[in-house]
């Protein structure tokens with residue numbers, strides 16, 4: 068008896084050592100900082116309190132943070148609604164205003180006054196007003212005996228009740244999201260501003276300096292920022308775009324520190340991380356890095372080779388494909404880094420060790436002990452379908468003709484469901500979307516992408532996951548990607564807007580019948596039928612079981628590993644992460660410093676290069692060392708890294724100092740560290756930020772937009788003897 072207790076205690080100690088996440092791991096919910104993190108944060112250097120970060124009764128840091136368009140983060144940096152985010156977050160907006168004559172991507176854009184700021188229909192900025200735990204109400208009456216479907220519908224009903232009962236103002240919205248694999252639910256009251264205008268952007272040779280070669284890499288020298296302004300109605304409330312709207316007067320805006328960072332400085336990143344999966348079992352991690360990542364990388368490799376070739380030789384195509392290429396390349400490179408990082412840090416082995424200890428502690432034969440084996444088995448069963456699913460999804464995503472054919476088929480199905488009389492309206496909406504797609508479309512590029520991807524698809528995906536119809540067309544076209552592509556692109560109505568419009572401007576019955584005659588839609592339908600029968604159906608049959616066990620496993624980890632502090636996976640809700648400024652050593656004999664300077668920009672400078680050109684004005688400023696108040700010891704700081712745990716969606720998030728002043732702008736992670744989405748490792752995971760002084764230097768010295776600097780509040784927290792009292796914005 069005594070011995071078992073001792074063994075148990077020893078095990079506990081072992082677990083404590085191994086399972087206590089590093090202090091810098093975690094994306095924490097802002098309203099729980101006081102109970103979970105404040106003490107540790109203060110120990111690491113925080114000089115303000117948790118209630119200065121999140122407070123529902125007075126302006127706090129959270130009131131300066133917005134979800135930018137739902138895909139990035141932005142922060143308010145002036146009393147007149149000035150918003151800072153990344154260049155790559157504003158990229159779509161900048162591209163939409165760009166033409167060959169007014170090439171804002173190339174030359175940058177700076178509004179000289181409010182009237183010159185450019186509206187961006189559809190772009191939004193969302194503030195978080197309040198967060199509440201509604202787990203109890205959400206799970207009321209939900210018992211373990213319910214099927215996944217029944218459970219969900221019971222919860223949905225509860226959520227509707229909670230939503231309609233929530234206290235909020237008329238212009239606010241309520242959002243409830245599941246956390247910890249749907250073991251907990253939190254409610255968010257939000258305010259979404261719909262008039263967000265472009266104020267300024269540096270040329271891509273600063274904002275995207277290093278482009279794909281440097282993306283996800285350190286040392287980095289990118290000035291990845293752009294500036295917008297949030298507009299409100301005259302009552303300061305959200306309003307649709309109108310010339311009558313006025314700049315937002317925020318509850319809080321971030322003061323900007325001119326004092327820079329030193330090694331080991333405490334930092335926080337506050338924003339909207341999109342998605343992480345930190346609590347997967349080992350087989351899921353294996354599937355991801357050995358099956359799914361390679362599949363997705365393979366397809367995009369082939370697509371990017373074609374697109375890059377065209378973009379480098381044709382200016383028009385370069386503009387048309389800029390945003391698409393950037394997003395395709397971005398995930399492609401991230402997945403490569405993820406595979407490498409997990410391999411290098413033995414991620415799967417570490418998961419296995421974690422699972423062995425979990426099993427021991429839970430009791431191998433207990434319910435918790437066995438559920439892990441079942442969960443791992445489910446991922447093994449899922450693997451072939453998951454990989455085939457990624458191949459199909461990536462094929463349809465990257466061959467735009469198939470993307471278009473797919474939405475055309477959806478529209479026809481929609482018509483079939485809703486009734487033929489709805490056709491004209493559905494068609495017109497479809498055509499409007501298609502029209503904007505065609506603006507950034509080039510048939511030659513797409514045909515060549517298709518040729519390459521067809522070869523890959525039919526080589527890599529087993530025929531029993533493709534199906535007879537698709538395979539037959541592949542045989543008809545000699546099992547050759549080029550022949551198949553030529554066949555589709557020479558005969559389809561989907562190659563131009565005019566042809567598509569003519570195809571659809573006919574009686575509904577004719578259009579429906581002709582879907583089978585058009586080679587592009589015929590091919591898509593054939594592939595899609597095979598996919599849904601042979602891949603999607605069996606995949607969907609396994610997923611509910613995975614969800615159920617993943618939820619149980621999450622709860623089990625929280626129950627069994629009492630001394631591990633758990634944070635919920637990212638789900639695009641507001642989170643705070645904290646860490647320290649510092650370099651890292653990714654490989655034997657390689658050690659990275661924590662900060663880069665303009666010297667490094669000039670080292671990388673290649674005149675006229677696609678990725679590494681440097682604008683003349685910047686070279687002049689470098690030559691004369693004209694850095695004004697932004698330089699440090701004769702150098703111009705550009706980027707720095709720290710151990711904040713971030714992910715996609717954290718782009719544009721403010722990097723804050725111990726007082727809550729803005730010191731940088733988060734925009735990336737280091738390559739080896741992209742695995743932090745499934746396997747955070749404090750020794751090599753670093754987030755990359757632009758130094759705020761570089762941002763201000765570019766705005767002021769490079770662009771001459773002094774009026775923007777005057778709007779901001781610049782502070783010197785390190786030079787001040789006592790901690791400055793944070794002032795609430797007017």
Ligand code: ARG
Nearest residue numbers: 155278279282283393397735
């Ligand atoms: N890797 C960063 C992120 O995930 C920056 C992406 C933008 N840059 C690019 N070359 N695609 O968003």
Ligand code: GLU
Nearest residue numbers: 714715716717718734735
């Ligand atoms: N660039 C990413 C974004 O758009 C942030 C980098 C990351 O994934 O950490 O959100």
